[in-house]
Amino acid sequence: MLVGVPSEIKNNEYRVGLVPSSVRELVANGHRVVVQRGAGAKIGFDNTAYEHVGATILDTAQEIFNVADMIVKVKEPQLSECKMLRENQVLFTYLHLAPDPEQTKLLLESGCVAIAYETVTDKNGGLPLLAPMSEVAGRMAIQAGANSLEIVNGGSGILLGGVPGVAPAKVVVLGGGVVGTNSVRMAMGMGAQVVVIDKALERLYQLDLQFGSKICTIYSTTDSIEHHVHTADLVIGAVLVPGGSAPRLVTREMLKHMRAGSVVVDVSIDQGGCFETSRPTTHQDPTYVEEGVVHYCVSNMPGAVPRTSTFALNNATLPFTLALANFGYKQAMRLDPHLMNGLNVCKGKLTHKAVASALQKEYVPAEIIINQ
Numbered sequence: 001m002l003v004g005v006p007s008e009i010k011n012n013e014y015r016v017g018l019v020p021s022s023v024r025e026l027v028a029n030g031h032r033v034v035v036q037r038g039a040g041a042k043i044g045f046d047n048t049a050y051e052h053v054g055a056t057i058l059d060t061a062q063e064i065f066n067v068a069d070m071i072v073k074v075k076e077p078q079l080s081e082c083k084m085l086r087e088n089q090v091l092f093t094y095l096h097l098a099p100d101p102e103q104t105k106l107l108l109e110s111g112c113v114a115i116a117y118e119t120v121t122d123k124n125g126g127l128p129l130l131a132p133m134s135e136v137a138g139r140m141a142i143q144a145g146a147n148s149l150e151i152v153n154g155g156s157g158i159l160l161g162g163v164p165g166v167a168p169a170k171v172v173v174l175g176g177g178v179v180g181t182n183s184v185r186m187a188m189g190m191g192a193q194v195v196v197i198d199k200a201l202e203r204l205y206q207l208d209l210q211f212g213s214k215i216c217t218i219y220s221t222t223d224s225i226e227h228h229v230h231t232a233d234l235v236i237g238a239v240l241v242p243g244g245s246a247p248r249l250v251t252r253e254m255l256k257h258m259r260a261g262s263v264v265v266d267v268s269i270d271q272g273g274c275f276e277t278s279r280p281t282t283h284q285d286p287t288y289v290e291e292g293v294v295h296y297c298v299s300n301m302p303g304a305v306p307r308t309s310t311f312a313l314n315n316a317t318l319p320f321t322l323a324l325a326n327f328g329y330k331q332a333m334r335l336d337p338h339l340m341n342g343l344n345v346c347k348g349k350l351t352h353k354a355v356a357s358a359l360q361k362e363y364v365p366a367e368i369i370i371n372q
Contacts, residue, residue, distance in 0.1 A: 001325040002032045004068025006061040007039040010075045012283035014042035014306035015313065017072035017093070020049045022314045022321070027054035031325045034058050034067060043307040065089075072321055074313065075300055076103055087111030087347070090329050092321060094118055094133075095344055098245045098358035099272035107345045113329050117313075118270075119243045119352055120320065120342035127242060129320070129342075131178050132312035134267075136302040138182025138238065141265045142171070142190065144296045145234040148263040148287055154294045156261025158233050161191025168192050172228045174249055174274060175238035176203045176217075179267050181210075183236045188214050195228050225249055230257040237266040237274040243344070243354035245272040252276045252291060260292035269297045333370050340366050 003026055005017045016039050018026070023033045033055040037047055047057045058064055065071065065084035073093035077085070082103060085091060088111065095116035097104045107114050117129035127134075142160070149155035149169065162168035171187040173180045176198035187194045188211060198204050199220040208217050218224050229235055229250055239246055246268035255264070255277060268274040269281075277290045280299040287296050302309035320339055323332040333340035343351045349364040350356040356363035 001069045001328075002034065002067060003321070003325060004064040004071050005033065005035045005039055005055075006064045006071065006073065006081070007036045008074055008303075009061075009078055009081070010300055010303070013075055013300055013303045015074040015303055015310045016040040016043065016045070016306075017074055018321070019310055019314050020045055020053045020055075022318050023050060023055045024053035025318060025322060026325060029322060029326060032056070034064055036061055036064050040310075043310055070321075070324060072317075074310070075303075076100065077107075079103070079106060082106035082110065085110040085112040088113065090115065090324060092117070092317070092324060094270075096270045097344055097352075097355045098243065099270075101359055104345070104350070104355075104359055104361075108348050108350070111347055112345065113343070113347070114345035115324075115329070115339075115342040116243070116344045116352070117317065117342065119344060119354075121242075121338045123338070129313075129316050132316050133302045133309060134178035135182050136305060136309050136312060137267050138179040138236075139186050140301050140304065141179070141183050141236050141238070141267050142186035142234075144286070144298075144301070145171070145236065145263050145265045146190065148265070148294045148296050149234060149261070151261070154261065154287065154289055155263055156233065156259055160187065160234070169233035170195065170228075170231060171234045171236065172197065172232040173236045173238055174220075174225065175240065175268075176200070176207050177238065177240060179238035179240070180236070181207065183238060183267075184211065184215055187234075187236075192234075195232075197225060197228060220249075226254055229254045232258065233262055235262075235264045235275075237264065237268045237278070239268050239274045240271065241354060243352050243358075245358045246274045248274060248276050250275045255291040255293045258291075258293050261294065262292075263294045263296065265296045267301065269299050273297060330370050333366070340370065343369070346370075 070090035151157035194215040204217040343366040351366040
């Protein structure tokens with residue numbers, strides 16, 4: 001198979017779909033790889049590093065899309081990239097289609113085979129290709145929140161950990177999954193008062209065992225969310241519905257009761273966000289203020305630490321990339337139903353139930369498409 005790696009073009013996105021060591025594995029398995037010139041430059045991989053392991057360097061994204069059987073990326077294709085996709089071409093990347101009808105429309109029209117990292121599953125029901133970036137985003141969320149709390153950035157001027165004689169900040173984490181757990185760990189390490197809210201009692205039990213009395217675990221109800229958001233200095237939105245739109249847990253009315261200069265960090269923004277007032281921002285212009293509350297809603301948070309993020313992502317995606325290249329997408333999915341769960345768009349059909357439901361479009365089970 002001929003695998004193509006274009007440069008990422010989303011705002012301030014410097015991650016790359018394949019690092020040289022991953023390219024080497026593909027070449028060793030008999031595949032060819034083409035990489036766009038400069039694709040890995042920002043994270044320390046020049047063109048020579050890719051050529052040394054057997055890749056061919058092409059100058060433009062259009063050349064990559066024209067020749068590749070499979071495109072491996074990091075972020076969802078921008079509209080210009082969607083228009084380069086062709087029928088039966090495999091696209092393996094994050095997609096986040098639920099809040100993005102325009103991208104969905106273009107992918108359907110292209111006839112491509114779009115496999116989303118964020119809906120590939122594992123035997124335990126986890127999301128192994130989302131987890132590495134969720135770990136990064138969860139840790140970054142606390143850094144971003146702490147920075148946004150500084151008065152020069154519009155915040156209320158509170159230090160997360162306080163100092164002797166001065167109370168620490170209250171950090172509320174909505175969701176106890178991978179993002180939430182990593183946010184809790186970072187906030188706790190910085191000395192903040194931490195409350196984590198989740199609707200899964202088993203997950204709250206696990207967090208209690210892991211962190212003990214250093215955090216407060218609360219069962220999720222509208223009442224509990226409202227109470228703790230009102231008194232929070234920093235709220236981390238870390239909720240997820242795999243493939244679907246994030247639930248809007250925090251209303252505008254709740255934010256009105258927060259202290260002016262409080263901060264919300266919406267890690268769920270890729271899936272539409274869990275605050276009523278959320279809208280996507282960029283690393284270039286990461287925050288805005290509504291109802292007196294600073295909103296940090298960057299939709300590609302791990303892109304700020306692209307070297308760490310790229311290696312973490314490649315560690316998780318490489319086995320699936322190899323399977324797709326070695327067997328072709330149909331056979332690879334027949335052999336691995338967890339990979340089949342990653343199929344979102346195929347030959348003009350939506351094949352992920354949560355995505356189709358969020359977009360109110362017709363759903364065709366992946367099994368039907370794969371076995372045609």
